[in-house]
Amino acid sequence: MRRLSLLLTLALCPALLAGCSADPEPEPDREPAAPTRPAEAAEPIPEPDGQVVVGEVQALLDNACSGCHSGPRASAALALDARHAYAGLVDRKSHQLPSMLLVAPGEPKLSYLLHKLEGSHIQVGGHGKRMPIGGTWGPGGDVSPDDLAAVRAWIKNGAPAGLR
Numbered sequence: 001m002r003r004l005s006l007l008l009t010l011a012l013c014p015a016l017l018a019g020c021s022a023d024p025e026p027e028p029d030r031e032p033a034a035p036t037r038p039a040e041a042a043e044p045i046p047e048p049d050g051q052v053v054v055g056e057v058q059a060l061l062d063n064a065c066s067g068c069h070s071g072p073r074a075s076a077a078l079a080l081d082a083r084h085a086y087a088g089l090v091d092r093k094s095h096q097l098p099s100m101l102l103v104a105p106g107e108p109k110l111s112y113l114l115h116k117l118e119g120s121h122i123q124v125g126g127h128g129k130r131m132p133i134g135g136t137w138g139p140g141g142d143v144s145p146d147d148l149a150a151v152r153a154w155i156k157n158g159a160p161a162g163l164r
């Protein structure tokens with residue numbers, strides 16, 4: 001009996017030893033963790049082509065919008081200062097809702113700019129805030145009913161350009 005257990009121990013030992021001493025699998029070299037968000041691609045702001053938005057509409061853009069929407073880091077890559085607004089808006093796809101133009105000449109309902117001003121942008125499938133962020137709407141507000149009427153009429157009339 002003693003002999004048997006000794007034999008068993010001897011027979012099992014190498015297996016046990018091997019089991020015990022086997023190194024754990026080396027960790028495979030890990031890929032560096034993928035960044036959770038790719039670096040924001042710099043979106044080109046369309047070059048001005050000499051056509052400009054005129055009158056009340058540009059006055060609104062100057063007063064209520066170009067603080068954020070101008071310069072190389074313009075919000076939403078949309079520059080609304082007098083030099084850039086026309087090229088940035090008219091016949092340009094919205095970044096937020098690429099199926100819609102920002103200004104579709106003759107088509108206020110198909111113009112995302114107007115939806116962003118009226119607050120109907122979510123209903124049409126867009127996102128983000130009503131513009132101007134932090135603004136007020138209504139008589140005496142940053143965007144008055146007259147301002148909205150001026151933008152709507154401009155678009156309805158085919159978004160005519162002024163020249164500089």
Ligand code: HEC
Nearest residue numbers: 064065068075076094095096097113116128129131132133
């Ligand atoms: C305080 C800064 C700020 C002001 C003021 C502001 N915007 Fe914006 N705008 C943003 C930011 C940020 C975004 C993107 C996030 C969002 O839509 O909420 C944006 C997005 C937009 C978009 C969507 C662009 C696209 O391609 O889809 C439009 C259109 C727009 N703004 C128009 C305006 C107009 C018109 C005004 C003035 C009446 C205005 N904004 C005032 C910061 C501002």
